[in-house]
Amino acid sequence: MQPEPIRLDTKLQPTQARAQDTYEIVLATAGEMLRDMGFEQLTTNGICQRAGLTPPALYRYFPNKYAILRELGDRLMDAQDKAVLAWLDGDGPGQGGLDGPTREARLAKSVAIQREVVAITRAFPGGAAIGRALRAVPMLQSLRFTSRDMVAERFYEAIRARYPGTAETRLRVAMRLMVELSYAASEMVVEEPDRDAETLNHEVCLLFALYFESFR
């Protein structure tokens, strides 16, 4: 019933500069193609052709196409998580932690970080298609969950002291929910470019701000 295990370990690390290039080109090309045709239609031969490489060059560093997707996923999620967590620690855009004095102040910060996550996702080759593909491939689903669980946990730790009147479990669930919905909103903005991204960003952050005020 379970899908056969597939090796995902990187075979070799590129050492020379030229090899580093091919490694990067594979990832960039795969990302673009992922957006165009989805993981299921993506072929290693196709990547090679579009990247101007030959299969052995690709297979030197990636044991199969799942490994390529995993690397893309790792990188994108790392970038997103780092941005969010930096904001939590007070270094992010709009500076300061979660504890603005007024709703407007908190809102401004939320909007800034939400905007940045969108920007990061947009700039990344493959963008939101990576997240979609990760969700759709059972073998790689755990990647996403663990990443979000981690971010949510950090959020929880950062704020639990501030809301002693709220049950821990509720606060935990709330943080996990926020992370999930925040990323969902980001993907929505990235995927549907004709939508009014700014309004949507603002609304989702307002949503969260109001929600936060229900904690004690």
Add this chain to the structure above:
Amino acid sequence: MQPEPIRLDTKLQPTQARAQDTYEIVLATAGEMLRDMGFEQLTTNGICQRAGLTPPALYRYFPNKYAILRELGDRLMDAQDKAVLAWLDGDGPGQGGLDGPTREARLAKSVAIQREVVAITRAFPGGAAIGRALRAVPMLQSLRFTSRDMVAERFYEAIRARYPGTAETRLRVAMRLMVELSYAASEMVVEEPDRDAETLNHEVCLLFALYFESFR
């Protein structure tokens, strides 16, 4: 660059009872397998084998595996949308429309419908895997978007008269956002069974209730 167009039209309608059965068995089996291994690993031969059929029996009604996924998607989304919209019209669980007198009343209704969407998704063969697969296959993405746009629009129409002080665009965006986040939360609950579904349900509904109160 664009993926080749693939025919999705149903080839033949089953007329006899036995044929109706095989049609349903194909869908049910495909749904289960989708959950286990994802669309990309799903094969028509595999479906046939597990369903106790032969390829020609399957290909009599489905031109290819995309058509199977599309039918699954149509059915699931129809079921979900119908439940949500019935609630909007006042026939749904917890009965009554959006206009409860107190926050508690409105919240109770939201929780009921959210719970029902989760139940529908859980009971459906393939469950949340269908939504994931639809998102990951570019050719079928539009299905999802149009479905949600439609639901959001109905919501918008149902409530815009009640909030004359809120800009139309904002209200529209808000409704679309709610629909997206609501379904995202449902999938989250369905996919991660060890999470506290009830708490999560309650939180997401509270989130919406508070948000609604910001309209005028």
Add this chain to the structure above:
DNA sequence: AGATTACAGTAGTCTGCACTATCGTTCTCG
């Protein structure tokens, strides 16, 4: 400079999957 390793291209192999030509069997309907 010569030895050794990293790299990538040529030219495939082979598996597995989508899909079908054909034929027997069961149903439907006059």
Add this chain to the structure above:
DNA sequence: CGAGAACGATAGTGCAGACTACTGTAATCT
């Protein structure tokens, strides 16, 4: 009941795509 249609099984075909044995070339090291 008999004709014709609906159905589904047998037994495949063809091809695309994952992956590789081998060879030549560029880089690195001593």
